[in-house]
Amino acid sequence: MKKENILLLAAVIALPLVLRPAIATEIWIFAIFGLGLNLLLGYTGLLSFGQATFFGSAAYVAGWLLKHYGIGVFLALGTGVFVGAASAALVGYLCVQRSGLYFIMLTFALNQLFYFVAYQWTSVTGGEDGMPGIPRPAFLGIDFRDPLPYYVFVSALFLLSLWIMKRIVESPLGRILQAIRENEVRAEAVGYDAARFKLVAFVIGGAFSGAAGVLYAMLFGIVPLEAIGFVTSGNVVFATLIGGSGSLYGPIIGSFVFIWLSESVSTLWARWPLLLGVAFVIVVLFFRGGVVEAWARFWSWRSSKQKI
Amino acid sequence: MGDLKRRDILKIGALAAAGAGLGFPAIVRAQSKEIVILGLWDQTGAFSDVGPLNDRGMRMALEERDMKVLGRPIRYITRDGATQAGTSTRRAEEAVDGEGARFIVGPWSSGVALAVSEVAKRKKVVHLFSGGTEDISGSRCHRYSFQWAASPYTAAKTVVDTFVKANPKAKRWHLLVADYAFGWSVEKYVKEVGKTHGIEFVGADRHPLGEREFSNYVQKAAANRPDVVAMINFGGDAVAGAREIFNFGLTPKVPLIMSWSSGVEELVQLAPEIRDNLWVGTNFYYTADTPVAKSFVKSYQAKFKLPPGYAPSAAYSMTRMLLAGFDKAKSDDVQAVVKALEGLEMNDIVGPMRVDGATHQTLRPYFFLRCKPKAAMKHELDFADVIATGDAPLPKEYAACKDIGSF
């Protein structure tokens, strides 16, 4: 096994020993979310600023079914993946015709549309109050209400998602998406319908986001309104950029850094978003490429020093 | 090869160090002597201005006891709930699991409190809350959560009964309601009580929490030609609404009722002209004539210059209630404290209070005020007079809490 995979496995095993299982679980959920986003952002070059649309919609629908119809865990997951993919197909269809700033603004504004619908539809979503009372149904006799079994479940799903995403990006589809990112005109000229492939990327990204959304709802027992808000959309983009959108593992590192920052610093200073903003500015000005690239640069600098 | 191994070890080490910063399990960290109490107060989000006030009140109550109870030190921790259900539940769980908190006071927003109440039920920790939703002592009642604020029924009855007595001819009411748990509960009872007086509700519009652009709502209200406009909202929303209702010429001709106000903190933001013909219902007003209130208001004002409104007072009183629970139970065991709180009676800032064991609702007075014109103000903070208090409890037929449940 490659060294990154050994590390990852070690992290998955070691994490609940050093962190509360709930936070560790949240990190892997956010990593799944980031993997979905990065297919669009890193591999296809599409800055989708509205991924919360799919994350939140999946959470609401699956949450509703879990709460009122008592469906099982895998059905809930399946629902989430389906809703995530379907909503992404809808949004993607509207968006892929546009590019550049239009595209970004459109994903943002459509996210807002979904957000305000969720806000107003209080009879279903609970509006401002959110949808509490989401259960964690047992599976094969395993009670997921304990934090540790749920953590094992989520981290296994994360590893599965990572494996799936790896297969996707290394497949011909993945290479076509990267070709579109590099030079869309040329890709079209060679015969690939860029819009269609972008839509496919959207749907896959949406499916991953949907899975993450359902796991999130089950983790906290509630679907909060923020789950479908643009701040969540922004968070996953920023986390991925900070980790490094140029690599498969970037979103994972970004998830660690982001959740760690927001959870630990927030207890120290109420004005911690200021530090977050400063961190963003610093990353943009000095560490473009994120942690992954900074790390690579650091090691190549070190090894170049040693060569002498 | 050697380089690689070192790099990997460094990475794992960095991860572990980072993880340590996030908190080891409570077993390792918590000191068994301390009693850890969490104040879940918002520093960001829609109630970012209320959180610091809540914190003041709670701190004052704890400091009155020198941060000790039952001869043991109290560790008071606060977490920013961000006025959001997701963040608040997360931080509450983190405080319970990571810091060993077994007593939660807050948050301020009713909707968020409902979510936190679920955490309290799941984690089996004591939860005190003050807010306008009836569900915590109603349909979502359970053994661990307690409601300090007056029941929305009590509030509505006090407000509507008193106002109708003073203005018997005002039969057409228009409502402006904040669109979440608190707004819905109070609206329901204002309508119920209003119907018994023959009041016609010519309109009821809901606005989002945090709304600042009230022109459309006010125009709609004006078009209905009401005799009264009653707002069921809070804080910044209430201030913005009252201002626009004045700007568009509704008040002072048409009386404006702020049904569930924070009292001083809102009134101080309104110019005297806006307060003309303004009637205010609140869970606490600083001129309340009780010994505890007098001493609390005096200390608060000495420290913070303004007298306390509903927000810091609720935090103060809830904390005192919790401390009284410890005293009565002679223990910090969660179940013992819950049992002690059930049926607890005390004289506090609002006067005589009693916690109904069957619903965990505090039975206590609600205040109704009438604002004074500028000429009648004896000093710059003399905004209003308390013209009535009411403590009618929720009638049995409305009680949605059929069984408070077991531990």
Added chain:
Amino acid sequence: MSLLAGQILNGIATGMLYALMGLGLSLITGILNIPNFAHGALFAVGAYLLVTAVNVLGNFWIGLVVAPVGVALLGLAIEYAGIRRLYAAGHDYQLLFTFGLSLILAEGIILVWGPVGISHLPPEILRGGVDLGFTFYPKYRLFVMAAAGLLVFLTWLFLEKTRYGAIMRAGIENKEMVSLLGIDVHRLFTAAFALGAYLAGIAGALTAPIRGLSPGMGVDMLGIAFVVVALGGLGNLLGAIAAGLLIGVAQAIVAAYWTEASTVVIYAVMAAVLLVRPQGLFGIR
């Protein structure tokens, strides 16, 4: 239907503010081609600077002149110190940067002015209302309508009739050509950002007595500004003005019949228009 007439008046008033915001953002996105997620925060800073200026200088009118200039200077500094380095960086980093900026500004506001909402009354002569027959309307809102309208007109005048304005419009169309003509494109960008910031700042300053101030007041405005720009067409200045008014009026009319839907309507209109006309109502690209 005097309710409808009153609502339309409301709609024009808020629409004018939306137009100002959209105009500023359209300039910035059109010329600099960056997604400026700090635009809402600039709006908020304008409002807070107004209140401070009035408190310090004692006069609303002077404050109204000074505050937006302060925001423009802030915009100048931001462009010079940060945005300037990001033109080649790609939208993702521009977005990250401007979003980080918006956090810094919003938290900065809390640090300087505190988290509590602030009320600010309009100047004496603009208090109270007038009876317009079909509705009683606050004087200050009429003033805002007029002032915003005047500003929009002046901006249009500047862009259409002056040489520098022509350069800016040319910059929207074709940056390379502009630099080939010997014009310093960097200065153009800085000026455009400063002007956009100015417009956001004065929209904020005008809004302060209406909505009161709170540190998060820019967030909703940001979303609306983006909708206006998307509808009006990136860089299409007349389009931004028309779209702003359209959105304001649509929101107000819907509020008359179905209040809860009035915000959703903005985004629904945008989605519907972009489905039919992807370039926006007035865009040509």
